[in-house]
Amino acid sequence: MNPERCKVDEALGxxxxxxxxxxxxxxxxxxxxxxxxxxxxxxxxxxKMLTKxxxxxxxxxxxxxxxxxQIPPKVEYSISEYGKSLQPVLDIMHExxxxxxxxxxxxxxxxxxxxxx
Amino acid sequence: MNPERCKVDEALGxxxxxxxxxxxxxxxxxxxxxxxxxxxxxxxxxxKMLTKxxxxxxxxxxxxxxxxxQIPPKVEYSISEYGKSLQPVLDIMHExxxxxxxxxxxxxxxxxxxxxx
DNA sequence: CAGAATCCCTACGGATACTG
DNA sequence: CAGTATCCGTAGGGATTCTG
Numbered sequence: 630m631n632p633e634r635c636k637v638d639e640a641l642g643x644x645x646x647x648x649x650x651x652x653x654x655x656x657x658x659x660x661x662x663x664x665x666x667x668x669x670x671x672x673x674x675x676x677k678m679l680t681k682x683x684x685x686x687x688x689x690x691x692x693x694x695x696x697x698x699q700i701p702p703k704v705e706y707s708i709s710e711y712g713k714s715l716q717p718v719l720d721i722m723h724e725x726x727x728x729x730x731x732x733x734x735x736x737x738x739x740x741x742x743x744x745x746x
Numbered sequence: 747m748n749p750e751r752c753k754v755d756e757a758l759g760x761x762x763x764x765x766x767x768x769x770x771x772x773x774x775x776x777x778x779x780x781x782x783x784x785x786x787x788x789x790x791x792x793x794k795m796l797t798k799x800x801x802x803x804x805x806x807x808x809x810x811x812x813x814x815x816q817i818p819p820k821v822e823y824s825i826s827e828y829g830k831s832l833q834p835v836l837d838i839m840h841e842x843x844x845x846x847x848x849x850x851x852x853x854x855x856x857x858x859x860x861x862x863x
Numbered sequence: 864c865a866g867a868a869t870c871c872c873t874a875c876g877g878a879t880a881c882t883g
Numbered sequence: 884c885a886g887t888a889t890c891c892g893t894a895g896g897g898a899t900t901c902t903g
Protein backbone atom coordinates (compact mmCIF):
# COMPACT_ATOMS: atom_id res chain seq x y z
CA MET A 630 0.00 0.00 0.00
CA ASN A 631 1.49 3.31 -1.00
CA PRO A 632 0.82 6.55 0.83
CA GLU A 633 -1.27 8.02 -1.98
CA ARG A 634 -3.70 5.15 -1.64
CA CYS A 635 -3.95 5.14 2.12
CA LYS A 636 -7.63 5.53 2.90
CA VAL A 637 -7.44 5.45 6.67
CA ASP A 638 -8.18 9.16 6.62
CA GLU A 639 -11.47 8.53 4.83
CA ALA A 640 -12.70 6.31 7.63
CA LEU A 641 -11.30 8.72 10.18
CA GLY A 642 -13.17 11.58 8.56
CA UNK A 643 -16.50 9.87 9.18
CA UNK A 644 -15.81 9.20 12.83
CA UNK A 645 -14.15 12.42 13.96
CA UNK A 646 -16.44 14.87 15.55
CA UNK A 647 -16.77 14.95 19.28
CA UNK A 648 -20.14 13.16 19.31
CA UNK A 649 -20.22 10.93 16.28
CA UNK A 650 -19.10 7.66 17.84
CA UNK A 651 -21.60 8.01 20.66
CA UNK A 652 -24.40 8.92 18.28
CA UNK A 653 -23.64 5.87 16.17
CA UNK A 654 -23.47 3.72 19.28
CA UNK A 655 -26.96 4.79 20.32
CA UNK A 656 -28.39 4.23 16.86
CA UNK A 657 -26.75 0.81 16.64
CA UNK A 658 -27.94 -0.18 20.12
CA UNK A 659 -31.28 1.48 20.44
CA UNK A 660 -32.26 1.42 16.77
CA UNK A 661 -34.33 4.15 15.20
CA UNK A 662 -34.52 7.27 17.37
CA UNK A 663 -36.19 10.63 17.15
CA UNK A 664 -34.18 13.81 17.47
CA UNK A 665 -35.49 14.45 20.96
CA UNK A 666 -34.77 10.88 22.04
CA UNK A 667 -31.16 11.21 20.95
CA UNK A 668 -30.96 14.50 22.78
CA UNK A 669 -32.24 12.81 25.91
CA UNK A 670 -29.71 10.00 25.54
CA UNK A 671 -26.92 12.60 25.32
CA UNK A 672 -27.81 15.36 27.76
CA UNK A 673 -24.52 17.22 27.29
CA UNK A 674 -24.73 17.74 23.55
CA UNK A 675 -26.23 20.98 22.29
CA UNK A 676 -29.01 20.97 19.72
CA LYS A 677 -26.75 22.70 17.26
CA MET A 678 -24.06 20.05 17.53
CA LEU A 679 -26.53 17.17 17.42
CA THR A 680 -28.06 18.57 14.27
CA LYS A 681 -24.69 19.20 12.68
CA UNK A 682 -23.23 15.78 13.39
CA UNK A 683 -26.41 14.04 12.23
CA UNK A 684 -26.32 16.02 9.00
CA UNK A 685 -22.72 15.05 8.38
CA UNK A 686 -23.43 11.37 8.99
CA UNK A 687 -26.41 11.61 6.68
CA UNK A 688 -24.29 13.29 4.01
CA UNK A 689 -21.98 10.28 4.11
CA UNK A 690 -24.91 7.88 3.77
CA UNK A 691 -24.21 6.37 7.19
CA UNK A 692 -27.61 7.21 8.62
CA UNK A 693 -31.12 7.64 7.26
CA UNK A 694 -33.26 10.64 8.13
CA UNK A 695 -37.01 10.31 7.83
CA UNK A 696 -39.23 13.35 8.18
CA UNK A 697 -42.86 12.94 9.13
CA UNK A 698 -44.75 15.95 7.79
CA GLN A 699 -46.88 16.68 10.81
CA ILE A 700 -47.24 19.17 13.59
CA PRO A 701 -45.41 19.04 15.85
CA PRO A 702 -42.59 17.78 13.61
CA LYS A 703 -41.22 14.27 13.93
CA VAL A 704 -37.87 13.19 12.52
CA GLU A 705 -36.40 9.74 12.90
CA TYR A 706 -32.80 8.73 12.54
CA SER A 707 -31.42 5.25 11.99
CA ILE A 708 -28.32 3.47 10.74
CA SER A 709 -28.65 2.97 6.99
CA GLU A 710 -28.14 -0.41 5.37
CA TYR A 711 -24.84 0.87 4.05
CA GLY A 712 -24.00 2.37 7.42
CA LYS A 713 -24.11 -1.07 8.99
CA SER A 714 -20.83 -1.82 7.21
CA LEU A 715 -19.25 0.43 9.83
CA GLN A 716 -20.06 -2.01 12.61
CA PRO A 717 -16.88 -4.13 12.34
CA VAL A 718 -14.78 -0.98 12.15
CA LEU A 719 -16.32 0.40 15.32
CA ASP A 720 -16.02 -2.99 16.98
CA ILE A 721 -12.31 -3.33 16.41
CA MET A 722 -11.69 0.26 17.40
CA HIS A 723 -13.63 -0.25 20.60
CA GLU A 724 -11.73 -3.44 21.29
CA UNK A 725 -8.35 -1.83 20.72
CA UNK A 726 -9.40 1.26 22.65
CA UNK A 727 -10.31 -0.87 25.65
CA UNK A 728 -6.97 -2.67 25.55
CA UNK A 729 -5.17 0.63 25.17
CA UNK A 730 -6.88 2.09 28.20
CA UNK A 731 -5.62 -0.84 30.23
CA UNK A 732 -2.16 -0.54 28.76
CA UNK A 733 -1.84 3.13 29.67
CA UNK A 734 -3.29 2.48 33.12
CA UNK A 735 -0.64 -0.12 33.86
CA UNK A 736 2.03 2.20 32.56
CA UNK A 737 0.98 4.95 34.93
CA UNK A 738 0.79 2.55 37.83
CA UNK A 739 4.34 1.33 37.28
CA UNK A 740 5.54 4.90 36.96
CA UNK A 741 3.91 5.82 40.25
CA UNK A 742 5.47 2.77 41.85
CA UNK A 743 8.98 3.76 40.81
CA UNK A 744 8.36 7.37 41.78
CA UNK A 745 7.36 6.21 45.23
CA UNK A 746 10.73 4.59 45.91
CA MET B 747 -21.94 -2.14 25.38
CA ASN B 748 -23.12 0.95 27.20
CA PRO B 749 -22.11 4.48 26.28
CA GLU B 750 -19.94 4.94 29.35
CA ARG B 751 -17.80 2.03 28.27
CA CYS B 752 -17.49 2.95 24.63
CA LYS B 753 -13.78 3.16 23.91
CA VAL B 754 -13.93 4.04 20.24
CA ASP B 755 -12.82 7.53 21.19
CA GLU B 756 -9.65 6.15 22.74
CA ALA B 757 -8.59 4.60 19.47
CA LEU B 758 -9.71 7.69 17.61
CA GLY B 759 -7.60 9.86 19.86
CA UNK B 760 -4.45 8.03 18.81
CA UNK B 761 -5.14 8.37 15.11
CA UNK B 762 -6.48 11.90 14.83
CA UNK B 763 -3.96 14.44 13.85
CA UNK B 764 -3.56 15.41 10.26
CA UNK B 765 -0.39 13.39 9.76
CA UNK B 766 -0.56 10.46 12.15
CA UNK B 767 -1.97 7.81 9.83
CA UNK B 768 0.56 8.61 7.14
CA UNK B 769 3.42 8.64 9.64
CA UNK B 770 2.34 5.24 10.92
CA UNK B 771 2.00 3.95 7.39
CA UNK B 772 5.58 4.91 6.60
CA UNK B 773 6.92 3.38 9.78
CA UNK B 774 4.96 0.18 9.19
CA UNK B 775 6.06 -0.01 5.55
CA UNK B 776 9.57 1.35 5.60
CA UNK B 777 10.48 0.27 9.13
CA UNK B 778 12.81 2.33 11.29
CA UNK B 779 13.32 5.84 9.97
CA UNK B 780 15.32 8.88 10.98
CA UNK B 781 13.62 12.20 11.51
CA UNK B 782 15.01 13.58 8.26
CA UNK B 783 13.96 10.49 6.35
CA UNK B 784 10.38 10.87 7.53
CA UNK B 785 10.52 14.52 6.58
CA UNK B 786 11.67 13.56 3.10
CA UNK B 787 8.87 11.00 2.79
CA UNK B 788 6.35 13.71 3.69
CA UNK B 789 7.52 16.89 2.00
CA UNK B 790 4.42 18.88 2.97
CA UNK B 791 4.66 18.42 6.72
CA UNK B 792 6.45 21.07 8.73
CA UNK B 793 9.18 20.13 11.17
CA LYS B 794 7.06 21.42 13.99
CA MET B 795 4.15 19.17 13.10
CA LEU B 796 6.34 16.14 12.48
CA THR B 797 7.94 16.58 15.87
CA LYS B 798 4.64 17.10 17.61
CA UNK B 799 2.86 14.13 16.09
CA UNK B 800 5.83 11.86 16.73
CA UNK B 801 5.92 12.96 20.36
CA UNK B 802 2.24 12.22 20.77
CA UNK B 803 2.59 8.77 19.26
CA UNK B 804 5.57 8.14 21.52
CA UNK B 805 3.58 9.29 24.53
CA UNK B 806 0.98 6.63 23.74
CA UNK B 807 3.68 3.96 23.44
CA UNK B 808 2.88 3.42 19.76
CA UNK B 809 6.36 4.27 18.53
CA UNK B 810 9.88 4.00 19.91
CA UNK B 811 12.29 6.91 19.79
CA UNK B 812 15.98 6.18 19.93
CA UNK B 813 18.50 8.98 20.31
CA UNK B 814 22.09 8.47 19.24
CA UNK B 815 24.25 10.87 21.25
CA GLN B 816 26.46 12.11 18.48
CA ILE B 817 27.06 15.19 16.38
CA PRO B 818 25.27 15.77 14.18
CA PRO B 819 22.32 14.29 16.08
CA LYS B 820 20.62 11.11 14.93
CA VAL B 821 17.18 10.04 16.08
CA GLU B 822 15.39 6.95 14.88
CA TYR B 823 11.69 6.23 15.04
CA SER B 824 9.98 2.87 14.72
CA ILE B 825 6.72 1.12 15.54
CA SER B 826 6.97 -0.33 19.03
CA GLU B 827 6.10 -3.92 19.77
CA TYR B 828 2.94 -2.70 21.43
CA GLY B 829 2.27 -0.35 18.52
CA LYS B 830 2.06 -3.30 16.17
CA SER B 831 -1.28 -4.12 17.74
CA LEU B 832 -2.62 -1.16 15.79
CA GLN B 833 -2.03 -2.90 12.48
CA PRO B 834 -5.40 -4.68 12.26
CA VAL B 835 -7.18 -1.48 13.24
CA LEU B 836 -5.47 0.48 10.50
CA ASP B 837 -6.10 -2.35 8.04
CA ILE B 838 -9.83 -2.45 8.57
CA MET B 839 -10.07 1.32 8.51
CA HIS B 840 -8.15 1.44 5.26
CA GLU B 841 -10.33 -1.27 3.82
CA UNK B 842 -13.55 0.46 4.81
CA UNK B 843 -12.18 3.81 3.70
CA UNK B 844 -11.45 2.43 0.26
CA UNK B 845 -14.94 0.99 -0.06
CA UNK B 846 -16.42 4.25 1.16
CA UNK B 847 -14.52 6.25 -1.43
CA UNK B 848 -16.04 4.05 -4.13
CA UNK B 849 -19.47 4.31 -2.57
CA UNK B 850 -19.43 8.10 -2.55
CA UNK B 851 -17.99 8.20 -6.04
CA UNK B 852 -20.85 6.13 -7.39
CA UNK B 853 -23.31 8.29 -5.51
CA UNK B 854 -21.97 11.43 -7.14
CA UNK B 855 -21.96 9.82 -10.55
CA UNK B 856 -25.61 8.84 -10.29
CA UNK B 857 -26.46 12.31 -9.05
CA UNK B 858 -24.70 13.87 -12.04
CA UNK B 859 -26.50 11.47 -14.35
CA UNK B 860 -29.90 12.53 -13.05
CA UNK B 861 -28.92 16.18 -13.09
CA UNK B 862 -27.97 15.82 -16.75
CA UNK B 863 -31.46 14.73 -17.77
C1' DC C 864 20.54 17.03 12.08
C1' DA C 865 16.75 17.41 14.93
C1' DG C 866 14.62 20.04 17.11
C1' DA C 867 12.48 24.53 20.04
C1' DA C 868 10.14 29.07 19.97
C1' DT C 869 7.17 32.35 18.16
C1' DC C 870 3.36 34.27 15.59
C1' DC C 871 -0.84 33.72 13.20
C1' DC C 872 -5.19 32.02 11.23
C1' DT C 873 -9.03 29.11 10.82
C1' DA C 874 -12.27 25.52 12.13
C1' DC C 875 -14.45 23.14 15.72
C1' DG C 876 -17.31 23.22 19.27
C1' DG C 877 -20.15 25.54 23.08
C1' DA C 878 -23.83 29.00 24.81
C1' DT C 879 -27.75 31.37 23.86
C1' DA C 880 -31.84 33.05 21.56
C1' DC C 881 -35.25 32.61 17.97
C1' DT C 882 -38.87 29.97 14.72
C1' DG C 883 -42.31 27.09 11.60
C1' DC D 884 -40.62 19.23 18.16
C1' DA D 885 -36.79 19.94 15.48
C1' DG D 886 -34.49 22.66 14.12
C1' DT D 887 -31.88 27.89 12.57
C1' DA D 888 -28.98 31.90 13.52
C1' DT D 889 -25.50 34.35 15.95
C1' DC D 890 -21.63 35.18 18.85
C1' DC D 891 -17.44 33.66 20.88
C1' DG D 892 -13.33 31.07 22.97
C1' DT D 893 -10.09 27.65 22.27
C1' DA D 894 -7.13 24.22 20.02
C1' DG D 895 -5.08 22.45 15.78
C1' DG D 896 -2.23 23.33 12.43
C1' DG D 897 0.88 26.28 9.25
C1' DA D 898 4.98 29.59 8.29
C1' DT D 899 9.07 31.24 9.85
C1' DT D 900 13.19 31.86 12.62
C1' DC D 901 16.67 30.35 15.85
C1' DT D 902 19.95 26.73 18.16
C1' DG D 903 23.01 22.82 20.42
